[in-house]
Structures are given as structure tokens and as C-alpha cells.
Amino acid sequence: MRQGSFERKTKETEISVQLDLDGTGKAAITTPIGFLNHMLELFSFFSRIDLALKATGDVNVDFHHTVEDIGICIGEAVVRALTSKAGIHRFGHAATPMDEALTQVVVDISGRPFLVYRAIPLPEKIGEMDSELFEVFFQAFAFRAQLTLHVNMLYGDNGHHIIESCFKGLGRAMRQAVKVTANDIPSTKGVL
Numbered sequence: 096m097r098q099g100s101f102e103r104k105t106k107e108t109e110i111s112v113q114l115d116l117d118g119t120g121k122a123a124i125t126t127p128i129g130f131l132n133h134m135l136e137l138f139s140f141f142s143r144i145d146l147a148l149k150a151t152g153d154v155n156v157d158f159h160h161t162v163e164d165i166g167i168c169i170g171e172a173v174v175r176a177l178t179s180k181a182g183i184h185r186f187g188h189a190a191t192p193m194d195e196a197l198t199q200v201v202v203d204i205s206g207r208p209f210l211v212y213r214a215i216p217l218p219e220k221i222g223e224m225d226s227e228l229f230e231v232f233f234q235a236f237a238f239r240a241q242l243t244l245h246v247n248m249l250y251g252d253n254g255h256h257i258i259e260s261c262f263k264g265l266g267r268a269m270r271q272a273v274k275v276t277a278n279d280i281p282s283t284k285g286v287l
């Protein structure tokens with residue numbers, strides 16, 4: 096059973112996550128940020144990772160703490176669910192269109208946290224979210240999940256479409272990367 100859960104409570108946020116890497120893409124997402132709920136539902140659907148997430152936070156300040164901590168908690172739950180990483184495909188990539196927008200997302204569950212985030216001009220806010228918070232989310236997720244993540248926005252005009260292509264792409268890439276396709280550790284070093 097490749098399931099992971101994580102709970103985290105700070106003075107800024109309170110978050111619980113349960114996920115199942117071998118799920119069907121069933122999402123139960125409750126955060127105070129409507130647009131992020133929409134994006135995480137897409138991530139779950141396209142990754143086929145079941146994701147139950149409850150988050151509250153000091154959104155009266157702004158959304159930064161809540162978005163960052165949600166990224167941390169999902170990342171930690173992924174690490175816990177992966178355990179030894181035996182047999183995983185390790186790499187995943189997806190070029191995902193959303194109407195006029197196209198984004199390339201590549202992941203390597205390498206044990207080496209890294210984010211390359213190449214953005215194109217976005218509106219200052221998408222939904223109620225400051226656009227700068229998407230990088231914050233991807234950074235928090237990639238570093239806590241100890242994976243290399245490249246989010247390469249190629250083109251697009253509509254901010255909602257562009258970000259949606261990022262989250263669908265992350266889902267599609269993670270679906271490939273976490274899939275068990277062998278029975279050994281996918282590294283010539285023997286360790287990930």
C-alpha cells in the first residue's frame with residue numbers, strides 16, 4: 096500500500112494530507128483558496144493520486160503561508176508513500192495544452208530537490224491568488240518531496256489556462272514517475 100499521510104500545525108497554518116499513489120484520482124480538497132482547490136483537484140485527477148487535504152491558515156495576512164505549507168505537506172506525504180522508491184519509473188514528463196497555453200513539466204524523483212521555474216507573463220492575480228505564489232507552491236513541493244521539478248511555461252495568454260496547464264502537467268508527469276515499472280531501485284548508484 097503506497098499511502099502517505101502528514102499533519103502539520105504551526106502558528107500560521109494547520110494542514111492534514113492523506114494520499115494514495117495507487118489511487119484513481121479521487122480528490123477531497125478543502126482549503127480557503129478556491130483557485131488552489133481547483134488546481135489540486137486537477138493534479139489529483141491527472142496523477143491518479145487520491146488526495147485528501149484539509150487546510151486552514153492565516154489568509155487574512157495573505158495566502159503565502161497557506162500555499163507554501165500545503166506544498167510542504169503534499170511533498171512530505173509523497174515521500175512517506177514512496178518509502179524505498181523500489182521499482183518506480185522515477186522520471187515523468189508531459190507537454191500539456193490548455194487551449195492557447197502550453198506548458199512542459201518534467202519530474203525526476205531523484206532524491207535531489209531542485210526547481211526550475213520558467214514563467215511567462217501572468218496577470219498579477221489568478222482567482223484570488225497572487226501569481227507569484229505558484230512558484231512558492233512548486234518550490235515547497237519539490238524540495239520537501241526531494242525531487243527535481245521543471246515547470247517550463249512555453250506560451251499562452253490566459254493566466255487561468257497557463258496555470259491549469261502547469262498543474263495538469265504536474266499530475267501527468269507524477270503519474271508516470273511514481274508508477275511501479277520494475278522491481279529494483281532505478282539508479283545506477285543503487286540508491287535514490
Ligand SMILES: [Mn+2]
Pocket residue numbers: 133255259
Ligand atoms: Mn479551470
